[in-house]
Amino acid sequence: MNNPVRVRFAPSPTGFLHIGGIRTALFNYLFAKANSGQFILRLEDTDRERFVEEGVEQIIKSLDWIGLHPDEGVWYEQKPGEHGPYIQSQRLNHYKDYAQKLIDKGLAYYSQTIPEKIESLKAEAINERRPFVYKHSMEPTEAPASTRGMPIRLKVPDGKTMWKDEVRGEFESNHEIIDDFIIVKADGFPTYNFANVVDDHLMNISHVIRGDEFISSTAKHALLYDLLEFDRPAWVHLPSILGPDGKKKLSKRDGDVNVLEYKAKGYLPEAILNFLALLGWNDGTTQEVFSPEELINKFNIGRVQKSPAVFDVNRLDWMNGEYIRNKLSDEELIEHIKPYLPEAWLENMNYFKTVLALDKERIKRFDEAKYIMEIFFETPNVDKALLCKKDDIDTIKSWVSEVVKAIEPIDFEHDQVEKALRELAEKLDVQSGRLFYTLRVGLTGRTEAPGLFDIFVTLGKAESLKRLQSL
């Protein structure tokens, strides 16, 4: 590892950036920063059919929000860098050049066999229960009159290719089972396998860090590096992220959605990053919460896991609550929850802050703030069945008038209210918890709320009495 570390995140704009993509980007980013290297964003848009118009913008916005900013490559305004352009559709000349070099050396050829023919050959092979591997020998013997509309295939030589993965170890592939795979499609665009190798070489990428679904095609890449006489990069394949069933890969319904949806739900980028970093990596200690800086300082590839990890939203929620409680100042919290709340709630900032002090530790996601704080800003609908769960309505009515009498004259201060209500419970000869339940429901319409005396004090005498009397 004498060469400078340069890694890239190379998504294809065929949709939105999902959790899995962010995890890959994160490990690249962490590795770059941990080794004073560069983190590059490149776009692999060689699939014209699946190209999504807003894909590029979405990718940049997602990475921007989550805090994984590239040092080089594609960004709102392209980042400076000597290896551009960083969008593959703008680099066609490079692929063409290298493909031609391969053809000149007899290592690649225009393939005359039409797709339909290949399909039938394949069907035949499957029928006879033998593997299908497309080879040069299946091509027509006479040279084509024109190469127009023909893809270029690599002429895979006899032999075998060995390569090493930094987390899984050594791999060896016999060329007998490697297709003469297509490197340039009929439309003139390169395939992933080819563009990837050419670009990683041209951009001096030192480590290719990507999802493990690429393991099986890495032999092709290694072979291409050798044939093109490029120096090979180090390969690092990350374990996949699974859905809650622990079997299938994380899918849309399990939460593998556009990461901006996580923003909308009120997750903190730092919490997501922390959570994701621990999916397939740990520092060997029992530490669970890491700031981005700590992650950078402690990250190393040697501790990347081999086996896949299940995405557990429960743990993400815990982590997010942890960050809200311990890492956010009140001012920062307010900025984050503001978008979810009616503006009117913030008009009286002192009151708002008093409420927030009571509710801060109960918020796990910002989108929950409205529901949690609501009882202090809106008159609740009190469900009669809930209110009368422990005592009948007549009893409650008599209690309420007693309560009103008891607290009307006192100062509205936590201990005073507590004293008055406890004395009243004793006087009425009722268990305090029972009386408090009724009052809590009467005041908030809920069984879950902050401490009862805090509710009284925060609401104030007038509002408290009003709510009780309206019962």
Add this chain to the structure above:
RNA sequence: GGUCCCAUCGUCUAGGGGUUAGGACACCAGGUUUUCAUCCUGGCAACAGGGGUUCGAAUCCCCUUGGGAUCACCA
């Protein structure tokens, strides 16, 4: 089916020949003499199975089983 990969509590994981197999999330119980939350304490819970190697295996080897990835003119 071919090729390849993986395997410790339900989940994320520590542990790499000798450990009461540790921590965290979730869950349960108790406490903070009002609920929920927070916080504290405690509890439940794992080495997939079988063979080796070894004085000794969760750890090393083999097989089985289970799971996964991939076999595109997608990336």
